[in-house]
Amino acid sequence: KTVGIVGCPFSGGQPKEGVDEGPIKMIEYGLIDQLVEMGWSVEFDGHHKFTEFRPAEDPNIGKLKKPRYVSRVTKAVAESVESHLKKGHLALTLGGDHSLALGTVSGTFAAYPDACLIWIDAHADINTPESTESGNLHGCPVSFLLAVDGLINEEITEFSWLKPRLRPDRLVYIGLRDVDPPEKEILKKYGIKAFSMYHVDKYGIGKVVEMALDAVNPDRDRPIHLSFDVDGLDPTVAPSTGTPVRGGLTFREGHYICEAINETGLLVSVDIMEVNPTLEDEVSVFETVTVGCSLVRCCLGESLL
Ligand SMILES: N[C@](CCCC[B-](O)(O)O)(CCN1CCCCC1)C(=O)O
Ligand SMILES: [Mn+2]
Numbered sequence: 001k002t003v004g005i006v007g008c009p010f011s012g013g014q015p016k017e018g019v020d021e022g023p024i025k026m027i028e029y030g031l032i033d034q035l036v037e038m039g040w041s042v043e044f045d046g047h048h049k050f051t052e053f054r055p056a057e058d059p060n061i062g063k064l065k066k067p068r069y070v071s072r073v074t075k076a077v078a079e080s081v082e083s084h085l086k087k088g089h090l091a092l093t094l095g096g097d098h099s100l101a102l103g104t105v106s107g108t109f110a111a112y113p114d115a116c117l118i119w120i121d122a123h124a125d126i127n128t129p130e131s132t133e134s135g136n137l138h139g140c141p142v143s144f145l146l147a148v149d150g151l152i153n154e155e156i157t158e159f160s161w162l163k164p165r166l167r168p169d170r171l172v173y174i175g176l177r178d179v180d181p182p183e184k185e186i187l188k189k190y191g192i193k194a195f196s197m198y199h200v201d202k203y204g205i206g207k208v209v210e211m212a213l214d215a216v217n218p219d220r221d222r223p224i225h226l227s228f229d230v231d232g233l234d235p236t237v238a239p240s241t242g243t244p245v246r247g248g249l250t251f252r253e254g255h256y257i258c259e260a261i262n263e264t265g266l267l268v269s270v271d272i273m274e275v276n277p278t279l280e281d282e283v284s285v286f287e288t289v290t291v292g293c294s295l296v297r298c299c300l301g302e303s304l305l
């Protein structure tokens with residue numbers, strides 16, 4: 001079994017420097033050897049050089065920041081992910097900020113139209129060009145990916161390459177605790193299944209993962225795309241990330257999600273996003289990078305016994 005690693009040193013979807021170093025650090029910390037050790041064959045042709053994609057001019061479109069840069073980069077990511085999947089590889093995307101999911105999820109649905117998406121995050125990342133306050137595209141990817149009318153106005157031709165294929169009933173969240181009011185409206189309007197930290201507390205992570213799978217994969221026959229924003233974890237677990245929010249998933253809850261999804265045998269594509277190894281002290285950086293690597297290992301079959 002082969003895993004194709006898509007290294008995405010990219011920070012254009014948000015304002016903080018450093019998140020582009022996330023993939024570099026995860027590889028530097030030995031992720032490839034760890035996966036080889038587990039029996040995986042690894043295809044990694046080096047990190048993408050996205051700085052070459054940066055347009056000279058990239059004025060805001062409405063409130064959206066760096067729309068052209070994000071569009072070009074995510075289109076390339078979509079092609080990489082799709083290509084690995086069409087070769088029968090498991091796609092592993094290392095971020096980089098979460099706007100990259102515009103590419104990863106597009107790539108997965110191009111290869112597996114019947115897929116479902118499990119989004120681990122403190123945030124819903126479902127702002128529209130109108131509803132966003134920050135204009136940071138890492139807060140918007142899901143709204144662009146949803147195959148529903150009336151979310152994205154046609155004027156945004158930047159992302160015309162993106163064919164929205166994500167049905168609302170194929171998307172489920174775990175870990176939410178910082179959702180903007182307009183995002184709450186969108187979740188309600190489309191009946192999108194969302195398990196917040198309230199549900200994790202109420203039911204426990206085991207039941208929550210089971211309910212999440214029941215919601216989007218009732219017969220356990222659909223390929224799974226897991227998009228894991230490390231800020232879904234509590235900041236004491238993954239401190240070095242751009243938008244930390246207290247009251248998050250424990251180390252074990254985060255890993256349990258990956259172990260349980262691995263156990264389905266249906267995982268085809270996984271993103272580990274928003275590791276920024278420049279924001280905190282050395283120990284915090286080490287913790288955040290290594291938790292990213294251990295989440296990957298659990299997605300790829302590492303087990304405690
Ligand atoms: N929803 C936010 C955060 C997005 C985080 C992206 B992720 O999950 O990939 O890290 C926050 C907007 N919020 C509005 C009220 C004032 C504080 C910021 C946004 O900027 O849209
Ligand atoms: Mn191959």
Ligand SMILES: [Mn+2]
Pocket residue numbers: 121122123229231232243
């Ligand atoms: Mn987040």
Ligand SMILES: [Mn+2]
Pocket residue numbers: 098121123125138229274
């Ligand atoms: Mn996110």
